[in-house]
Structure formats: structure tokens, C-alpha cells
Amino acid sequence: MTPKRAEHIALGLMVSGAFLALAILLFIIAVIMIKGLPHVTLRFLLDNPMDMGRAGGIFSTIVSTIYLLVVSLIIAIPLGVGTAIYLTEYTVEGKVTKIIRFGTECLAGVPSIILGLFGFILFVVKMGFSWCVLSGGISLAIMILPVIIRTSEEAIKAVPQSYRDVNEVLGGSKWQGVIRLVLPNAAPGILTGIILSVGRGIGETAVVIFTLGTSLRTPFSIFDSGRSMAVHFYILAQEGISMKNAYATAAVLVFSILIINIFSYYMMHRFVKGRT
Amino acid sequence: MPEYALVAEHFNLYYGEFHALKDLNLSVRKNTVTALIGPSGCGKSTLLRSFNRMNDLIQGVRTEGAIYFEGKDITKDDVNLVQLRQKVGMVFQRPNPFPLSIRDNITFGPRVMGEKKRSVLDGIVEDSLKRVGLWEALKDDLNKNALALSDEQQQRLCIARLLAVKPEIVLMDEPCSALDPIATLRIEELMLELKRKFTVVVVTHNMQQAARVSDETGLMYLGELIEFDKTKKIFTNPSEKITEDYVTGKFG
Ligand SMILES: Nc1ncnc2c1ncn2[C@@H]1O[C@H](COP(=O)(O)OP(=O)(O)O)[C@@H](O)[C@H]1O
Numbered sequence: 001m002t003p004k005r006a007e008h009i010a011l012g013l014m015v016s017g018a019f020l021a022l023a024i025l026l027f028i029i030a031v032i033m034i035k036g037l038p039h040v041t042l043r044f045l046l047d048n049p050m051d052m053g054r055a056g057g058i059f060s061t062i063v064s065t066i067y068l069l070v071v072s073l074i075i076a077i078p079l080g081v082g083t084a085i086y087l088t089e090y091t092v093e094g095k096v097t098k099i100i101r102f103g104t105e106c107l108a109g110v111p112s113i114i115l116g117l118f119g120f121i122l123f124v125v126k127m128g129f130s131w132c133v134l135s136g137g138i139s140l141a142i143m144i145l146p147v148i149i150r151t152s153e154e155a156i157k158a159v160p161q162s163y164r165d166v167n168e169v170l171g172g173s174k175w176q177g178v179i180r181l182v183l184p185n186a187a188p189g190i191l192t193g194i195i196l197s198v199g200r201g202i203g204e205t206a207v208v209i210f211t212l213g214t215s216l217r218t219p220f221s222i223f224d225s226g227r228s229m230a231v232h233f234y235i236l237a238q239e240g241i242s243m244k245n246a247y248a249t250a251a252v253l254v255f256s257i258l259i260i261n262i263f264s265y266y267m268m269h270r271f272v273k274g275r276t
Numbered sequence: 277m278p279e280y281a282l283v284a285e286h287f288n289l290y291y292g293e294f295h296a297l298k299d300l301n302l303s304v305r306k307n308t309v310t311a312l313i314g315p316s317g318c319g320k321s322t323l324l325r326s327f328n329r330m331n332d333l334i335q336g337v338r339t340e341g342a343i344y345f346e347g348k349d350i351t352k353d354d355v356n357l358v359q360l361r362q363k364v365g366m367v368f369q370r371p372n373p374f375p376l377s378i379r380d381n382i383t384f385g386p387r388v389m390g391e392k393k394r395s396v397l398d399g400i401v402e403d404s405l406k407r408v409g410l411w412e413a414l415k416d417d418l419n420k421n422a423l424a425l426s427d428e429q430q431q432r433l434c435i436a437r438l439l440a441v442k443p444e445i446v447l448m449d450e451p452c453s454a455l456d457p458i459a460t461l462r463i464e465e466l467m468l469e470l471k472r473k474f475t476v477v478v479v480t481h482n483m484q485q486a487a488r489v490s491d492e493t494g495l496m497y498l499g500e501l502i503e504f505d506k507t508k509k510i511f512t513n514p515s516e517k518i519t520e521d522y523v524t525g526k527f528g
């Protein structure tokens with residue numbers, strides 16, 4: 001086979017692979033939207049589930065999902081951004097940074113079902129929080145931490161070195177430079193990472209089902225249990241309770257994830273444009 | 277030695293194994309413009325950065341000897357770097373304003389030093405902009421983003437931003453290399469203006485510039501200070517062969 005021919009074949013395979021991926025994505029979205037959207041009404045969004053989800057809407061699961069995400073972000077953002085600042089601004093590349101980076105890579109590779117079990121054993125059982133927003137929030141925070149660290153690090157590294165030099169020249173401390181120059185200029189990039197992790201967290205079931213639980217009541221305190229939309233969908237479908245409501249829930253879920261991803265894509269572009 | 281702003285004695289600097297500055301001895305007079313010239317890579321920037329310890333940011337830098345500022349050896353570990361850098365300020369090669377408003381650029385330094393009063397900050401903004409000749413042009417646009425200014429205005433703004441922290445010495449590392457010839461001439465006029473109140477040390481690869489603005493000139497070559505003397509002497513009657521070759525353009 002001539003190199004040229006090989007190239008053509010390889011290119012053909014790659015292009016069809018790309019189109020296949022796109023086709024599958026569109027197919028999934030189409031199926032879910034067609035089967036689910038007709039059942040998504042305002043009542044469906046604003047009513048609480050009744051009869052285990054056979055009837056009623058998904059209001060309490062929307063609240064649970066948002067509550068869970070907020071708690072996990074409150075934990076993961078300071079930790080993740082703090083780690084990124086430490087790695088980029090306060091250390092020189094060396095053993096310590098390598099170990100921390102390796103650790104976060106490994107964390108990113110842990111299957112979410114394992115994280116769920118870990119959260120269950122540690123927070124739900126050992127620490128006695130039981131299934132609740134707090135247990136779920138911490139566990140989910142652990143899951144999204146690597147994404148936040150990684151994206152924040154990239155964003156911070158992209159801030160021109162000259163800002164730090166001038167800060168130094170003007171008598172600013174390192175911390176003042178971080179607060180006044182580095183973080184404001186890295187903010188769009190950091191925000192992109194946060195939005196990406198929201199997108200991941202919103203669809204997560206394995207971590208959440210073991211730690212937040214499955215209660216259909218609307219959680220008020222962080223020690224209340226709840227059921228996220230993703231878990232609700234899983235249970236409705238798994239136990240054959242109501243395929244109609246399962247698809248409707250899935251449609252809301254997929255729609256939210258799409259919006260979030262489009263938004264983060266847009267943010268990323270603005271971020272890249274602002275840099276050049 | 278009250279008439280000297282900076283005095284280096286047997287000053288050596290190493291980047292790891294590399295001996296970048298070799299046994300430098302020089303005295304910078306107060307309220308003058310001192311130029312450092314020499315082929316690229318000879319250590320001009322390194323020396324300039326030694327005057328306010330900006331080399332501390334680089335890993336593996338080691339120094340020997342002393343540099344005196346206000347009677348104190350600033351190469352010692354116990355030096356208060358924040359104070360030192362406030363008094364010995366630096367302007368960089370490329371104009372590098374922060375992506376903030378003109379006002380916020382200038383008030384950045386005073387604010388990190390704890391100044392909060394609006395009236396004081398406004399006074400500093402006006403005073404600093406006047407000193408660099410930007411006040412008339414920009415006084416109605418103080419909230420404009422600094423990145424919208426021309427290169428020359430940006431560089432002037434960077435100088436104003438530095439003057440806002442009330443330094444005594446202004447170090448400039450090839451401050452005109454990103455500017456067109458006319459802007460360059462105007463920045464040179466500014467340097468002459470500045471030396472009435474400050475001491476200016478300017479690194480340049482432009483020999484005409486050194487001849488035009490400086491009172492004294494040092495020629496560096498491969499990490500050594502070959503000759504340091506009145507600018508006039510350096511350019512008309514140098515003592516060293518290397519100096520003569522360099523200022524007559526035989527190499528560099
Ligand atoms: N961060 C650094 N690490 C190692 N060597 C450096 C570093 N910065 C400069 N040098 C070396 O020190 C010498 C002097 O550099 P520099 O002071 O930038 O020269 P100049 O400003 O006169 O062009 C050069 O040989 C350069 O390669």
C-alpha cells in the first residue's frame with residue numbers, strides 16, 4: 001500500500017469515527033427529547049413527585065440537585081483554587097508539586113462508584129452524617145476537585161508573568177498579587193472549570209445515590225437526605241416505575257447539561273480570545 | 277558617600293554555575309542618568325535587577341560582594357524587600373500596564389501599601405500623570421482601560437505607576453525598545469526631566485540614546501564592567517580598547 005493510500009484510508013476512518021460520534025450524540029439527544037419533552041410541563045417542574053414518582057413532578061429532585069451542587073462547589077472551589085494557587089504561585093516545580101499533581105491525576109481516575117462507596121463508608125456510616133446533602137456534597141466535591149484544580153492551574157499560568165513582576169516592583173506581597181492581579185485575570189478560566197464540573201456533577205449517579213440517598217422529600221438542612229434528578233431518573237427507569245416520567249426527567253437533565261456545556265464552551269472562547 | 281545613590285563593591289552574580297556578573301565596582305550618582313551599555317547577553321539586565329533584588333524570583337541565583345543603597349548592603353538576607361523595591365523601582369522593556377483603568381494602574385502601588393483615602397489617591401494620580409506628561413491628555417479619561425492607550429502612552433503610564441509609590445531610584449531596562457523613534461525621543465526627554473527628582477539608571481543597546489540622556493555610562497562585556505566614566509569621555513576618549521570598538525560600532 002502506498003503511503004498516500006494509507007493516508008486516505010486513515011483519514012476516511014477518522015472522519016467516519018468523528019461523524020459516528022456526532023451521530024450517536026444527536027441520536028441520544030433526539031430520542032430523549034422526543035420521548036421526554038412532551039411530558040415536561042410547568043406542573044411537572046413545579047410539583048413534587050407523588051406515589052414514588054409514578055405521578056406528580058420532579059420539584060424536590062431539582063431542589064436536591066441544586067442544593068447538592070451548591071454544597072459541593074462551596075467545598076471544592078476554595079480547595080481546588082487554593083491548591084492551584086499553591087502549585088503555581090508558591091512552589092517551584094519539584095518533588096512536592098509532582099506528588100500533588102500525581103495525586104490529583106489518580107483522584108481523577110478513581111471510578112465514581114468507588115468514590116460513592118468511600119463517601120458512604122466514611123461520611124454516612126463512620127462519621128454518622130447518614131445520607132444527606134452534606135455527605136453527598138463532600139463526596140461530589142472530591143469527584144470534581146481534580147477538574148477544578150487542573151483548569152484553575154491552566155488559567156493561573158496563563159496570566160502574564162509581567163503582572164507579578166510589576167506587583168513585586170510596586171512593593172506588593174505575593175498574596176496581594178494573587179488577590180489583585182492573578183485571580184481577577186484567571187477568573188474566566190477558573191469559571192469555565194467550575195461550569196464544566198457542574199456539568200459533570202449534575203449527571204452523576206454513582207457517587208450521589210450512596211451519599212445523598214434517595215429520599216423524595218425536599219431537603220432543607222444539609223443533614224437532610226434527598227434525591228437528585230439523575231438518581232431519580234435511574235430509579236424510575238431501573239425499577240420500571242414510570243418510563244414516561246423517567247424520560248421527562250432525562251429530558252430536563254440533558255437539557256440542563258447541554259445549556260451548561262454550551263455556556264462553558266462560550267466562556268472558554270471568550271477566555272481564549274481575551275488572552276491573545 | 278551621600279552623593280551616591282547606589283554603590284556596588286566586588287559584586288558577583290551566579291546563575292547556578294554560570295558566572296554572569298564578575299567583580300563589578302561602580303557608583304551611581306544621585307540625580308543623574310546613568311546608562312549601562314554593552315552587547316546583548318553581557319549582563320546589563322542582570323545588574324539592573326540586582327539593584328532591587330528582582331533576581332530573587334529566579335531559582336539558583338547567588339551573589340557575592342555588596343551593593344550599598346542608603347548605606348545598607350542590600351544583598352544581605354535581612355533586607356526588607358518590600359521597602360527596597362518601593363524605593364528602587366523598575367520599568368520594563370515592554371509597556372506592561374495592568375488590564376485595569378488608568379486610575380487603577382496608578383493607584384495600584386499606593387493601595388497595596390495601604391493607602392485608602394480617595395482624596396490622597398486622586399492627588400497621587402494627578403501628580404504622577406503630570407510628572408510623565410500625561411495629565412493634560414488623560415485627565416478626563418481616567419476610567420479608560422490602560423490597554424487602549426498607545427505604546428508610548430502605556431510606557432509613560434508604567435513610569436507614572438512607578439512614581440506613584442515615590443521611589444528614589446528608577447531603573448529602566450531598554451524602556452524604548454518597543455517604541456518608534458519619535459516616542460523614543462520623548463521618553464528620553466522624560467528621563468532628563470525625571471533626574472531632577474530621581475536617580476535614573478537606564479539599560480540600552482542604543483548608543484545614541486546613552487550619549488543623549490546619560491551623565492555617566494558603563495560599558496559591560498561578558499559580565500564585566502569594562503569601563504565606567506563620564507558619558508562624554510566614554511564616547512569621545514575611552515580608556516579601553518573594547519569601549520572604543522563598541523562605541524564606534526566595531527562589534528555588538
Ligand atoms: N534566568 C537566567 N538563568 C540563567 N542564565 C541567565 C538568566 N538570565 C540571564 N542569564 C544569562 O546571563 C547573561 C546575562 O544576561 P542579561 O543580563 O539578560 O544580559 P543583557 O541584558 O545584557 O542582554 C546571559 O548570558 C544570559 O544567558
Ligand SMILES: [Mg+2]
Pocket residue numbers: 320321322449
Ligand atoms: Mg537585557
